[in-house]
Amino acid sequence: xxxxxxxxxxxxxxxxxxxxxxxxxxxxxxxxxxxxxxxxxxxxxxxxxxxxxxxxxxxxxxxxxxxxxxxxxxxxxxxxxxxxxxxxxxxxxxxxxxxxxxxxxxxxxxxxxxxxxxxxxxxxxxxxxxxxxxxxxxxxxxxxxxxxxxxxxxxxxxxxxxxxxxxxxxxxxxxxxxxxxxxxxxxxxxxxxxxxxxxxxxxxxxxxxxxxxxxxxxxxxxxxxxxxxxxxxxxxxxxxxxxxxxxxxxxxxxxxxxxxxxxxxxxxxxxxxxxxxxxxxxxxxxxxxxxxxxxxxxxxxxxxxxxxxxxxxxxxxxxxxxxxxxxxxxxxxxxxxxxxxxxxxxxxxxxxxxxxxxxxxxxxxxxxxxxxxxxxxxxxxxxxxxxxxxxxxxxxxx
Ligand SMILES: *Cc1c(COP(=O)(O)O)cnc(C)c1O
Numbered sequence: 001x002x003x004x005x006x007x008x009x010x011x012x013x014x015x016x017x018x019x020x021x022x023x024x025x026x027x028x029x030x031x032x033x034x035x036x037x038x039x040x041x042x043x044x045x046x047x048x049x050x051x052x053x054x055x056x057x058x059x060x061x062x063x064x065x066x067x068x069x070x071x072x073x074x075x076x077x078x079x080x081x082x083x084x085x086x087x088x089x090x091x092x093x094x095x096x097x098x099x100x101x102x103x104x105x106x107x108x109x110x111x112x113x114x115x116x117x118x119x120x121x122x123x124x125x126x127x128x129x130x131x132x133x134x135x136x137x138x139x140x141x142x143x144x145x146x147x148x149x150x151x152x153x154x155x156x157x158x159x160x161x162x163x164x165x166x167x168x169x170x171x172x173x174x175x176x177x178x179x180x181x182x183x184x185x186x187x188x189x190x191x192x193x194x195x196x197x198x199x200x201x202x203x204x205x206x207x208x209x210x211x212x213x214x215x216x217x218x219x220x221x222x223x224x225x226x227x228x229x230x231x232x233x234x235x236x237x238x239x240x241x242x243x244x245x246x247x248x249x250x251x252x253x254x255x256x257x258x259x260x261x262x263x264x265x266x267x268x269x270x271x272x273x274x275x276x277x278x279x280x281x282x283x284x285x286x287x288x289x290x291x292x293x294x295x296x297x298x299x300x301x302x303x304x305x306x307x308x309x310x311x312x313x314x315x316x317x318x319x320x321x322x323x324x325x326x327x328x329x330x331x332x333x334x335x336x337x338x339x340x341x342x343x344x345x346x347x348x349x350x351x352x353x354x355x356x357x358x359x360x361x362x363x364x365x366x367x368x369x370x371x372x373x374x375x376x377x378x379x380x381x382x383x384x385x386x387x388x389x390x391x392x393x394x395x396x397x398x
Pocket of ligand 1: 140254
């Protein structure tokens with residue numbers, strides 16, 4: 001039997017690519033809206049969406065057009081000079097958030113690196129040299145050395161000891177733990193509004209407000225990692241709006257890019273401790289990526305996509321809860337906006353994903369016993385129903 005086209009590409013990956021990522025055997029060649037197609041022409045509903053990146057779905061005309069136009073006009077100039085799309089995106093983000101300033105990099109990890117540098121500088125200037133950042137267990141902040149140290153999950157860290165010092169980890173959703181960990185070395189608290197990579201962990205409604213109050217009392221920066229929750233994912237433009245708090249610093253990436261690589265950190269005027277010469281980037285904020293991010297964010301805001309997400313949340317969670325009542329091995333359903341997880345009573349994620357792929361559905365195995373849903377924010381109720389139907393087939397074979 002001759003090998004499928006996908007099989008041929010996978011053999012090339014095995015031979016040439018660094019084997020650092022666990023992949024599923026799906027070679028995606030094309031996407032449109034909430035669907036993608038593999039190298040053999042098989043169609044899938046995409047509930048991964050580039051890991052919560054493709055918030056307007058695949059090949060959205062607003063993004064494609066912005067990229068094509070910008071590519072024919074100007075790609076990259078270096079930040080030694082000013083470019084217009086960068087400034088349009090900066091204005092749009094600041095005018096639609098509680099933050100006053102923004103810096104553009106190329107990824108979520110890089111956005112967090114910038115925020116962590118800002119926290120160190122802030123501590124030096126305002127807290128007598130304080131440099132520690134309190135972060136949460138089960139958090140995820142990236143794969144660079146500083147963000148690996150910030151991430152509160154040992155399995156991302158063990159191979160890379162010794163870690164960069166200056167991070168203290170406490171339980172998520174536990175304000176007292178933050179209070180107990182605060183010392184005169186503490187400069188900032190860094191948490192996600194909802195933990196994504198850690199398994200879609202949703203805190204108590206008043207958690208962030210209470211953290212905010214503590215940071216205010218102690219003069220600490222509250223830094224929110226909104227790389228996954230930002231740009232509509234939770235049903236508001238930014239996750240902090242769901243919880244009635246304003247961070248001093250916020251990081252963005254994933255959904256900000258609509259498919260192109262971009263990250264950002266934003267801060268209140270009074271928190272922007274970095275000064276000329278402290279930070280920079282060759283590619284960060286270049287004309288191509290910021291033109292795409294501007295077009296996507298403008299579309300997202302003008303068409304109230306976060307409002308659509310809020311309206312779709314009960315539908316998705318309702319359908320997932322129906323599955324829970326049908327399959328006894330589903331132990332939990334949780335979610336906010338269009339970020340959700342199904343938890344199983346044993347480690348069957350891998351098997352569920354394999355079955356789901358066969359049924360034409362892409363999902364993320366967020367934990368050995370949990371799968372994550374992060375479809376495009378433009379997904380329709382009919383597409384959710386179709387995806388749930390395919391998932392039901394996959395679960396029925398367990
Ligand atoms: C994905 C993610 C990151 C890392 O982003 P990269 O672009 O992969 O570097 C950081 N923080 C959170 C909350 C994330 O979900």
